[in-house]
Amino acid sequence: MTAAATPAAPRDGEVANRGLITLSIMLATVMQVLDTTIANVALPSMRGSLGASQDSINWVLTSYIVAAAIMTPMTGWLSDRLGRKRLFLISVGGFTLFSMLCGLSGSLAEMVVFRLMQGVFGAALVPLSQSVLLDINPKEKHGQAMAMWGAGIMVGPILGPTLGGWLTDVLDWRWVFYINVPVGLLAFLGIAGFMPAVGKRLRGFDFLGFALLSLGVGALQMMLDRGEQLDWFASGEIVLELALAVSAFWMFTVHTLTAKDPFIHPGIFRDRNFVTGLVFIFVVGIILLATMALLPPMLSRLFDYSSTTTGLVLAPRGVGTMISMLLVGRLVQKIDARLLILVGLGLTAWSLHMMTQFSPQMDAWPLVESGVIQGLGLGLVFVPLSTMTFATLAPRYRTDGTALFSLMRNIGSSIGISIVTSLLTRNIQINHAVLGGHVTATDPAVRGLIEGLGGSITDPATLSVLDGMVSAQAAMIAYLDDFKLMMFVTLAAVPLLLLLKAPAKKGAAPGVPADAPH
Known part of the structure; x- marks a missing residue:
C-alpha cells in the first residue's frame, strides 16, 4: 500500500550548492568503492595479527561482499521510507563507524562482524550518489555528472590495491580502515550541511520479494566467492548454493510479476535502455575487476615485480580512465552515445588483444x-x-x-573473477x-638447456629448475588465454548497441511519466 507522499524533490538541476554536494557524495562513493579492493593486499598481515588461518581470513572479504550485495537492492x-538525505547520513555514519571498529579489531570474529556491518551500511552509497547526481544536475549536464561519478567508481578498484599495499607497508594494516574515518567525517558534514532534504514516499514493504532476492543474491555471491576454494561442484556446499540461487x-x-505491490516494480523493466544498460554494466564489471x-x-609471480612496482605499472x-x-x-552531448560506447569497446578489446602478447621477457612499457x-x-x-541507461527511465x-x-x-565483477581464476587454475594444470610431456632427454633443446644449467637429466636440482620453468610457461599461457577470453566477451557486447535508442530531445517527454502509477 502506498501512503501519501511528502513534497516532491526539486526538478533536475534546481538546487543550490551543487558543487559542494557533489564533492561530499563523491567522497563517500570513493571511500566505499576503494574498500572493495583496498583490504585485499592487507590480508597476509591481517592474518598474522588476528591469528587466522589462510582459509578463514577470506571471510574478511566474503562477509563484506555478501552483505553489500544483499543490501544494495534495499x-x-x-x-x-527514510528520505534520501537521512539514508545517506545513516549510511556514511555507519560505514565510517564500522571502518574504525575494523581497525580496532582484536580477533577474526570481531573483524568479520564489523566488515559485514560495513557492507550493510556501505551498500547504499554508490546507488544513492548516482541517483543524487542525476537529480541535482539538469539533463544536458547528465553526461558530465556521470563522468565524475564514473571516475570514482572505476578508478577506485584500480588504485585500491596500490593504496592498500602502501598503507600496509609504511604504516600498518589497520590504516587500511582508519583512512576512512576522516574521509567519512568530511562526507557526513558536507551531506548534512548542503544536501537538500527531499520528500519521502511511504510504500509498503514486500518482505517475501526482498527475502527471495536476498537469498538469491547471497547464495550466488557465496558460491562465486568460495567456489574456487572448495573445487566448485565437487563440493556439496557449492551445489546447494547454486540450487538456492536459481530457485530464489x-x-x-x-512473485514480482504477480504481486500487487512487489519489492521492485516490474514497470522499471519496460524501459529498453535501462534493461540493455544492466546487461552492458554486467559486462563492464567482468572486464574491469577480472583484469x-x-x-x-x-x-608478482612471473615478472618478479615488487608490490610497489606493480602499483606504479x-x-x-587509472590515468587513462581519468582522461x-x-x-x-x-x-556525450555532441556525439551519439552509442558511437562513443562502440569506440570504447573497440579500445578495450584492442588493449586485451595487446595483453595476449605479454611475455615475462618484455619491459614495462607494454603493460x-x-x-x-x-x-x-x-x-x-x-x-x-550510465547516461543512456537512465535517459528514458522515469525519475x-x-x-x-x-x-x-x-x-x-x-555481480558481473564476481562472476568475472570466478571464471578467470577457475580457468587460470585449470589451464595451468593442463x-x-x-609442456611437461615434451621435456624429454632425447629433445635437443632440452639437452642444450640441461648443459647450460651444468646438470643432468637425473639430477634432482636440475629437474626442479626445469619443472619451475615449465610451470612458469604453463601459467603465462593460462593468463594469456584469460585475456583472450575477456577480449571475446568485450566484442560479444557490441551487438547490444542495436538495442539502445537515443533519448528524446530536450523538451520531449522521456519514457514513463514521473507520475506513472506505482
Whole structure:
C-alpha cells in the first residue's frame, strides 16, 4: 500500500550548492568503492595479527561482499521510507563507524562482524550518489555528472590495491580502515550541511520479494566467492548454493510479476535502455575487476615485480580512465552515445588483444600502454552507458534503478573473477601436463638447456629448475588465454548497441511519466 507522499524533490538541476554536494557524495562513493579492493593486499598481515588461518581470513572479504550485495537492492525502498538525505547520513555514519571498529579489531570474529556491518551500511552509497547526481544536475549536464561519478567508481578498484599495499607497508594494516574515518567525517558534514532534504514516499514493504532476492543474491555471491576454494561442484556446499540461487531468482521473478505491490516494480523493466544498460554494466564489471584480479599476481609471480612496482605499472590504467572521463563528459552531448560506447569497446578489446602478447621477457612499457588504452576504452563505455541507461527511465524509478545498476556491476565483477581464476587454475594444470610431456632427454633443446644449467637429466636440482620453468610457461599461457577470453566477451557486447535508442530531445517527454502509477 502506498501512503501519501511528502513534497516532491526539486526538478533536475534546481538546487543550490551543487558543487559542494557533489564533492561530499563523491567522497563517500570513493571511500566505499576503494574498500572493495583496498583490504585485499592487507590480508597476509591481517592474518598474522588476528591469528587466522589462510582459509578463514577470506571471510574478511566474503562477509563484506555478501552483505553489500544483499543490501544494495534495499536502497530504493529505504530511500523512499527514510528520505534520501537521512539514508545517506545513516549510511556514511555507519560505514565510517564500522571502518574504525575494523581497525580496532582484536580477533577474526570481531573483524568479520564489523566488515559485514560495513557492507550493510556501505551498500547504499554508490546507488544513492548516482541517483543524487542525476537529480541535482539538469539533463544536458547528465553526461558530465556521470563522468565524475564514473571516475570514482572505476578508478577506485584500480588504485585500491596500490593504496592498500602502501598503507600496509609504511604504516600498518589497520590504516587500511582508519583512512576512512576522516574521509567519512568530511562526507557526513558536507551531506548534512548542503544536501537538500527531499520528500519521502511511504510504500509498503514486500518482505517475501526482498527475502527471495536476498537469498538469491547471497547464495550466488557465496558460491562465486568460495567456489574456487572448495573445487566448485565437487563440493556439496557449492551445489546447494547454486540450487538456492536459481530457485530464489525464479520465485522472485514469478512473485514480482504477480504481486500487487512487489519489492521492485516490474514497470522499471519496460524501459529498453535501462534493461540493455544492466546487461552492458554486467559486462563492464567482468572486464574491469577480472583484469585487476589477474594482473597483480601475474606481475608478482612471473615478472618478479615488487608490490610497489606493480602499483606504479598499473597506475597509468587509472590515468587513462581519468582522461577519458574528462573528455567524454563533454563529448556525450555532441556525439551519439552509442558511437562513443562502440569506440570504447573497440579500445578495450584492442588493449586485451595487446595483453595476449605479454611475455615475462618484455619491459614495462607494454603493460603501461595496454593499461592506458584499456582505461580510455572503459571510460568511453562507462559514461555514455550510465547516461543512456537512465535517459528514458522515469525519475520515480531512479533510485531503484541505480541500485540494480550497481548490483549488476558487482555481480558481473564476481562472476568475472570466478571464471578467470577457475580457468587460470585449470589451464595451468593442463598446460603443465602438455609442456611437461615434451621435456624429454632425447629433445635437443632440452639437452642444450640441461648443459647450460651444468646438470643432468637425473639430477634432482636440475629437474626442479626445469619443472619451475615449465610451470612458469604453463601459467603465462593460462593468463594469456584469460585475456583472450575477456577480449571475446568485450566484442560479444557490441551487438547490444542495436538495442539502445537515443533519448528524446530536450523538451520531449522521456519514457514513463514521473507520475506513472506505482
